[in-house]
Structure formats: C-alpha cells, structure tokens
Amino acid sequence: MLRIAVPNKGSLSGPASAMLHEAGYQQRKESKELVLVDPENEVEFFYLRPRDIAIYVSSGKLDIGITGRDLLLDSGANAEEILKLGFARSTFRYATKPGTATGVADFGGMTVATSYEGIVAKHLADSGIDASVVHLDGAVETAIELGVAQVIADVVETGTSLRNAGLEVIGEPIMTSEAVVIRRTGADPEHAQVQQFLRRLQGVLVARSYVMMDYDCRVENLEQAVALTPGLESPTISPLHHEGWVAVRSMVAAKEAQRIMDDLYALGARAILTTAIHACRL
Ligand SMILES: Nc1ncnc2c1ncn2[C@@H]1O[C@H](COP(=O)(O)OP(=O)(O)OP(=O)(O)O)[C@@H](O)[C@H]1O
Ligand SMILES: O=P(O)(O)OC[C@H]1O[C@H](OP(=O)(O)OP(=O)(O)O)[C@H](O)[C@@H]1O
Ligand SMILES: [Mg+2]
Numbered sequence: 001m002l003r004i005a006v007p008n009k010g011s012l013s014g015p016a017s018a019m020l021h022e023a024g025y026q027q028r029k030e031s032k033e034l035v036l037v038d039p040e041n042e043v044e045f046f047y048l049r050p051r052d053i054a055i056y057v058s059s060g061k062l063d064i065g066i067t068g069r070d071l072l073l074d075s076g077a078n079a080e081e082i083l084k085l086g087f088a089r090s091t092f093r094y095a096t097k098p099g100t101a102t103g104v105a106d107f108g109g110m111t112v113a114t115s116y117e118g119i120v121a122k123h124l125a126d127s128g129i130d131a132s133v134v135h136l137d138g139a140v141e142t143a144i145e146l147g148v149a150q151v152i153a154d155v156v157e158t159g160t161s162l163r164n165a166g167l168e169v170i171g172e173p174i175m176t177s178e179a180v181v182i183r184r185t186g187a188d189p190e191h192a193q194v195q196q197f198l199r200r201l202q203g204v205l206v207a208r209s210y211v212m213m214d215y216d217c218r219v220e221n222l223e224q225a226v227a228l229t230p231g232l233e234s235p236t237i238s239p240l241h242h243e244g245w246v247a248v249r250s251m252v253a254a255k256e257a258q259r260i261m262d263d264l265y266a267l268g269a270r271a272i273l274t275t276a277i278h279a280c281r282l
Pocket of ligand 3: 010138
C-alpha cells in the first residue's frame with residue numbers, strides 16, 4: 001500500500017483533499033480522522049500537521065506527502081519536490097513599519113520574528129546579516145506592534161494582513177511557494193505506485209486548466225484554424241458530410257478559450273463548442 005501524508009489543517013488542507021478526491025481517491029469525511037485506508041486504490045492517507053509532513057516523508061515511513069515548498073525548505077528535511085500542485089501560492093517576505101529600514105542590509109542588530117526560522121536564519125546568513133531570529137507560531141504581523149521584533153518574515157498572498165498591521169514589505173521576496181508533492185531525497189523515481197499517483201494528479205491539473213474544443217471549418221481554412229488550436233500533440237480532423245468542410249477537435253487552455261473561439265469564428269469556423277474535461281491521462 002502506498003502511504004501518503006496529507007495536510008490536516010490550514011490553507012493546504014481543503015484544496016489538497018479536494019484534489020485527491022477529484023483524482024478518484026477516498027478522502028476523510030470528518031476532520032478528526034487521522035488515517036484513512038482506501039483499499040480499492042491501495043493507498044493509506046495520513047492526515048498530519050503540514051509542518052511535520054516533510055519530516056515524516058524524509059524518515060521513509062511514508063512514501064510521499066503534500067506540503068508547501070516553504071514548509072519543506074524550512075524543515076531542512078531530506079525530501080524533494082516532485083510535482084507542483086498550483087494551489088496555496090504565496091511569497092515569503094520581510095516586512096517592517098515604514099521608516100524602519102530601506103533594505104535587508106539594514107537589518108543588522110535587529111530582531112526578526114517568523115514562523116519559518118529555518119528559511120530566515122539561512123537567508124540572513126547567506127546575505128551576511130547579523131540579526132536575531134525569534135520564533136512565533138502565527139499572527140506574526142502583531143510582533144512589531146507588541147515590541148517583540150522590528151522586522152517580520154512571513155507568508156504574503158494578497159498583502160491584506162500586512163496592510164492591516166500597518167506594515168510594508170522590504171526587499172525582494174525570499175522565495176515563492178505553492179503546494180507540492182514531495183518524496184524522500186534519493187527515493188526510487190520509478191516506483192510504480194508513486195508514478196501512478198502522480199499521473200492521476202497530473203490528470204486533475206490538466207482537466208482543471210484545459211477544455212476540449214470542437215468546431216467545423218472549411219478545408220481551405222484548416223491550416224490557419226489548426227495554428228490557433230494546435231492541441232497538446234495534434235488535433236483530430238474528421239471529414240464532414242458537407243463537402244469542403246472538416247470537424248476539428250483539440251484541447252485548448254481554458255483561460256484562452258474565449259479568445260480562440262472569437263478568432264476561429266472570424267476565420268469562418270462555425271459550431272464552435274467547448275466542453276469541460278473531467279479527467280485525463282496524457
Ligand atoms: N494566505 C495564504 N495564501 C496562500 N498560501 C498560504 C496562506 N497562508 C499560508 N499559506 C501556505 O500554507 C502553508 C502553511 O500551511 P499551515 O497550515 O502551516 O499554515 P496556514 O495555512 O497559515 O494555517 P494555520 O496558520 O491556520 O494553521 C504554506 O505553504 C504557506 O505558504
Ligand atoms: O497576504 P494575505 O492574503 O493577508 O495572506 C497572508 C497571511 O495568511 C496567513 O495567515 P493565517 O491566516 O494562516 O494566520 P497565521 O499568521 O496565524 O498563520 C499568513 O501567515 C499571513 O499572515
Ligand atoms: Mg497560518
């Protein structure tokens with residue numbers, strides 16, 4: 001049985017379970033369930049704190065896990081990213097009260113509050129800055145107001161939390177993060193069950209970002225039409241009973257679908273349809 005770590009709380013938890021469900025796996029019905037066996041798919045899911053997942057995976061007790069790239073890096077665990085999942089996207093940045101510093105170089109002698117001590121200590125050391133780091137579990141933005149630190153380093157998505165705390169970002173993002181699948185560094189890359197799991201998740205990613213497009217067009221416009229809808233490999237062309245016309249079927253990026261439909265219409269294509277893809281294996 002494949003043993004997989006899934007985040008049990010926070011920003012990663014809901015989207016991770018939703019993606020696994022879309023990929024055809026059973027998921028827990030109650031947030032108190034810690035382990036769920038899915039015998040049909042021969043998988044066992046362990047619902048763990050997102051911060052602990054890289055440590056479990058690096059120990060080799062679990063085959064793979066879903067976590068944030070920032071949490072993986074912060075843990076220093078012996079695990080590596082094998083698939084990007086496209087949710088829980090964020091940047092990791094320094095912030096201060098306006099007027100405290102003009103750049104990271106000014107942080108010398110200051111205290112930086114963060115929940116990601118590993119990332120921050122390394123970044124400060126790599127930048128040659130001698131600053132103290134204080135670890136807080138969360139709500140880090142308040143640390144400056146309460147005098148615990150002059151600088152914070154935290155996850156930023158919309159920037160609302162920083163704005164609400166009267167803080168501004170300083171310097172370039174330390175890193176960008178998103179949910180990722182991880183495995184122990186050096187684990188067998190050909191592991192058949194892991195490969196099948198990744199193909200299922202890739203199928204969900206493709207189904208979420210592509211649509212199927214069908215249309216009819218005149219044979220003389222086919223090359224131009226196909227240039228607009230090249231598909232992932234090659235479009236399917238079928239003859240129509242109406243002579244001089246063909247039917248075309250191709251996958252297109254969902255976010256470009258409306259523009260492509262306009263361009264096809266302008267080219268004389270008709271009966272242009274898009275349909276959702278529910279699942280796929282490429
Ligand atoms: N507002 C956010 N937007 C996008 N991603 C976020 C956000 N907050 C946290 N993350 C990401 O979620 C992961 C952190 O998960 P974790 O569950 O520890 O924190 P959380 O989502 O802040 O939950 P909580 O603090 O409520 O426990 C990291 O990968 C982080 O980048
Ligand atoms: O830029 P924003 O869109 O505001 O998102 C970023 C905020 O979201 C997370 O906080 P969370 O609500 O999880 O609280 P926490 O600080 O206790 O982790 C993160 O720690 C930031 O504070
Ligand atoms: Mg949080």
